[in-house]
Amino acid sequence: MVGPVLSTEHTGFKGVAARNGIVNFTPTYALDALGPEFPLVFKASQGPSTWSPVLIKAATERFKPTSIVVIGPNDQSGTDGSRALEKVYAAQGLKTYEEYYQRGTTNFAPLATRILNFNADSIEIATMPPVDQTNLFKQLVDAGFGKRIMFGSDQMLWPGVIETTIAITNEAPFLNEEQKRDIFCRNAARFLRLERKTCD
Numbered sequence: 203m204v205g206p207v208l209s210t211e212h213t214g215f216k217g218v219a220a221r222n223g224i225v226n227f228t229p230t231y232a233l234d235a236l237g238p239e240f241p242l243v244f245k246a247s248q249g250p251s252t253w254s255p256v257l258i259k260a261a262t263e264r265f266k267p268t269s270i271v272v273i274g275p276n277d278q279s280g281t282d283g284s285r286a287l288e289k290v291y292a293a294q295g296l297k298t299y300e301e302y303y304q305r306g307t308t309n310f311a312p313l314a315t316r317i318l319n320f321n322a323d324s325i326e327i328a329t330m331p332p333v334d335q336t337n338l339f340k341q342l343v344d345a346g347f348g349k350r351i352m353f354g355s356d357q358m359l360w361p362g363v364i365e366t367t368i369a370i371t372n373e374a375p376f377l378n379e380e381q382k383r384d385i386f387c388r389n390a391a392r393f394l395r396l397e398r399k400t401c402d
Contacts, residue, residue: 204226204227204228204246208230208278208279209230209231209232209235209277209278209279209282209283210277210278210279212228212230212232212235213232213234213278216235216240216243219240219242219243220239220240220241220242220243223242224242225242225244226242226243226244227244227245227246228243228244228245228246229245229246229247230249230279231249231250231279231282231283231286231329232249232278232282233251233282233285233286235249249283249286250283250286250287250290250328251286251290254286254287254290255290255293258287258290258291258294259294262294262295262296265393267296267323267324268296268297268323269296269297269298269299269320269321269322269323269324270291270296270297270298270299270322270323270324270325270326271298271299271300271301271317271320271322271324271325271326272284272287272288272291272298272299272300272301272326273300273301273302273303273313273317273325273326273327273329273330273338274301274302274303274327274329274330275302275303275304275305275329275330275331275334276302276303276304276305277305279329280302280305280329280330281302283328283329284300284302284326284328284329285300287326287328287329288300291326297322299320299322301313301316301317303334305331305334307334307337308337309337309341310334310337310338310341310342311341311344311345313338313341314338314341314342314344314345314347315345317342317345317347318345318346318347332367332370336370336374339351339374340374340376343376343377343381344376348381348384348385349384349389350389351384351385351389352385352389352390352393353367353368353371353385353386353390368386371385371386383401386401387400387401388401
């Protein structure tokens with residue numbers, strides 16, 4: 203069986219799998235996904251504790267951020283992955299802030315305000331579901347972050363969703379054409395110190 207994906211569901215399922223001899227491949231970020239008491243559970247993909255040290259070290263050396271806000275839902279699916287990422291960022295010397303929210307929240311305005319108050323260099327949203335990312339995205343743009351948001355294309359598990367995410371961003375009713383150009387290229391060009399004509 204492949205799945206469950208989320209930590210909470212996997213925590214409940216792995217005992218059932220063990221009792222019934224079910225071989226289970228899971229991409230969950232759960233910290234306790236594997237263990238000797240669950241010999242038939244295998245990781246379908248590696249979690250943040252495996253891949254994030256290399257990526258975060260390279261990004262820190264290249265872009266030299268000093269602080270980051272790690273955001274996730276306040277259930278096991280969000281906290282396991284977010285806390286693993288927070289530890290790696292802290293190990294690289296970044297001042298880290300953790301922010302959690304109730305899954306299903308649609309009003310991220312208070313969270314966006316807290317992010318602004320932290321004045322952090324970057325935001326980590328890897329453990330947020332796409333619908334929550336979109337809601338937060340809109341409210342960050344509304345809060346004045348439009349010149350600091352870059353489109354990320356480092357999706358490793360499901361590269362096909364990059365095209366979908368581009369389409370969602372292009373169709374976002376709260377973005378004008380200038381904001382889309384900023385998010386897709388101009389903000390990154392400025393951040394990476396590339397010539398403006400790179401985006402023309």
